[in-house]
Amino acid sequence: MTTTENENLASYDEAIRGDHMIGQWSFEPLLDASIGGPIPAGVGHVWPWSMTRTRLQEAADILGPAGWGRTNLTFLNPGITAGPPGSTHTLAAGIQIMRAREVNWSHRHTMSALRFVIDGNPESFTVVDGEELAMDTFDLLITPRYSWHDHHNPTDDEVVWLDVLDLGLTLSLKQAIFEPFGDESQPRRTDAAQSQGLRMKTLRPTWERTRESRLPVRYPWAEVREILDAYGTAEGNPYDGLSLRYTNPVTGGSTLPTMDCWIQQLVPGFNGRRHRRTSSSVGFVVSGHGKIEIEDVVFDLHPGDTFAIPNFTWHRLVNDTDESLRIFSVHDIPVLQALGLFYEEPHPIIGAQPAPAVPGIPKSPTHRIDAMLDKDETR
Numbered sequence: 001m002t003t004t005e006n007e008n009l010a011s012y013d014e015a016i017r018g019d020h021m022i023g024q025w026s027f028e029p030l031l032d033a034s035i036g037g038p039i040p041a042g043v044g045h046v047w048p049w050s051m052t053r054t055r056l057q058e059a060a061d062i063l064g065p066a067g068w069g070r071t072n073l074t075f076l077n078p079g080i081t082a083g084p085p086g087s088t089h090t091l092a093a094g095i096q097i098m099r100a101r102e103v104n105w106s107h108r109h110t111m112s113a114l115r116f117v118i119d120g121n122p123e124s125f126t127v128v129d130g131e132e133l134a135m136d137t138f139d140l141l142i143t144p145r146y147s148w149h150d151h152h153n154p155t156d157d158e159v160v161w162l163d164v165l166d167l168g169l170t171l172s173l174k175q176a177i178f179e180p181f182g183d184e185s186q187p188r189r190t191d192a193a194q195s196q197g198l199r200m201k202t203l204r205p206t207w208e209r210t211r212e213s214r215l216p217v218r219y220p221w222a223e224v225r226e227i228l229d230a231y232g233t234a235e236g237n238p239y240d241g242l243s244l245r246y247t248n249p250v251t252g253g254s255t256l257p258t259m260d261c262w263i264q265q266l267v268p269g270f271n272g273r274r275h276r277r278t279s280s281s282v283g284f285v286v287s288g289h290g291k292i293e294i295e296d297v298v299f300d301l302h303p304g305d306t307f308a309i310p311n312f313t314w315h316r317l318v319n320d321t322d323e324s325l326r327i328f329s330v331h332d333i334p335v336l337q338a339l340g341l342f343y344e345e346p347h348p349i350i351g352a353q354p355a356p357a358v359p360g361i362p363k364s365p366t367h368r369i370d371a372m373l374d375k376d377e378t379r
Contacts, residue, residue: 037343038278040310041089043079044294049285049304052095056160060097070104072096072163075282077308084171087308088280090332091259092167095306098124098151098159106150106181111165112256113143116284116328117221118304119160124153128216130189131197135159138221138286140246140261140328144214146177148186162284162306164330166258200249212250213257219246228265228326239275239349241266241317243329254334264327266290266319273316278343280311281331288325291318301325 013023033039052073060071074094075087086092095118098104106127115126120137127133129147143149153159170176189195196216204210227244236242246261247253255261266272266288274293283292285305292299292307294315299307309315319325333350336342344350355376361369370377 037345038312040313041080041280042077042087042308042310044292044297044299044307044309044313044315045075045078046292046299046301046305046307047075049302049306052306053160053304056095056097060099060158070096071099075306075308077310079310084168086168087282087306088168088310088332090166090169090172090280090335091282091308091330092163092165093282093284093306093308093330094163096161096163098153100153100156100158102151102153103184104151105184106148106186108146108148108179108181110145110175110177111167111170112145112258113149113163113165114256114259114261114330115141115143116162116164116261117141117159118162118284119158121153121155121157121159123155124151124159126151127186127188129196129214130187131195131216132188133197133216133218134220135161136221138224138328140219140221140224142215142217142219142256144216144256147214147216148181150181150185152185162328164259164282166256166332166335169258169332169335210250212248215248215250217249224263228263231265233267235267235270236265237349237353238273239316240264241270241272241319256334257338258332258335260331260333262327262329262331264317264329266317266325266327268319268322268324270317270319270325272318274314275316275347275349276312276314276345277333278312278341279331279333279336281309281329283307283309283327283329286326286328288319288323289321290325291320292316293318301327 056073059073063071072094074092076085077087080089117135117137117139120135120139122134122136124135125132126135126141126149128143128149133141192198200215231242234242242265243262246255248255285301285303287303290301292301292315294309294313333342358377
């Protein structure tokens with residue numbers, strides 16, 4: 001365009017701004033910047049356990065006796081300088097401590113939340129919609145959107161856990177709602193037959209509609225560890241290692257509608273391939289040591305470390321030790337899948353492979369081998 005044409009266009013743009021309009025040509029730089037994929041929000045970062053635990057104890061000492069509110073520190077991504085605060089642009093991870101004999105008062109909000117217990121006690125518990133969920137070490141507790149929840153520590157020990165909420169997503173969509181219960185604690189179910197947890201088992205009442213969402217779930221670490229051990233030295237996939245999802249116990253789907261929780265096990269010598277997804281994630285090192293490479297930065301990983309992987313960022317995991325590396329991780333994959341916006345490079349990984357096929361093949365089949373099999377049973 002000539003100088004005069006540029007001046008005329010600039011004058012016109014200013015004029016229509018007064019009428020609260022904008023020309024589509026003004027978006028061209030945004031479209032050009034999106035060639036090759038979305039720009040990552042934030043940077044890869046690791047919060048080491050040695051620093052995190054020290055800061056948390058300092059906060060507990062400064063806040064003093066219970067009554068000041070929850071003693072929680074949120075991990076802020078150093079590359080996110082605008083918009084909702086968080087560890088990624090959608091997820092806010094943090095660490096919380098509950099002191100001896102402390103009760104965290106009851107409330108609810110539209111942000112979905114989860115607690116991965118770092119240092120627990122089976123006598124401590126969270127109450128979610130009247131359901132009491134024990135807080136033992138490495139248990140995962142789910143607090144779905146708009147569920148009443150309060151935390152109780154009747155012991156003489158401190159309880160520490162990792163919090164993850166879909167805070168950035170909910171705030172960006174302008175859907176945040178918060179409500180205090182009004183009392184320190186909510187009523188609890190006293191009749192086991194009324195327990196929602198009981199209805200998440202494999203036997204369910206025939207006379208009731210099955211509830212599939214907003215489930216107050218506890219995934220005990222003892223059961224998770226038993227499953228991990230059963231997989232033995234299985235390597236899983238070459239990108240994420242042995243990555244197992246904490247499924248909705250009723251539907252078999254994602255942990256929550258907006259967040260998927262995984263437990264990953266990387267066998268000794270695992271050398272993950274570089275990949276990226278349009279989703280973002282946060283991880284917590286349960287046990288073992290290793291490395292994570294995010295773009296061109298390599299971070300060492302130690303037990304208790306928390307890390308963030310921004311959306312559409314090249315990364316890979318490495319276990320160069322002689323012991324397994326176990327990582328708890330949270331991903332915003334479900335909401336992107338629901339919107340049709342989930343992509344992976346260089347290859348699809350999530351749900352891309354068929355389940356193990358039926359092993360028996362007759363020597364002289366009467367019909368073709370895959371006859372009468374469902375599509376997800378074929379080889």
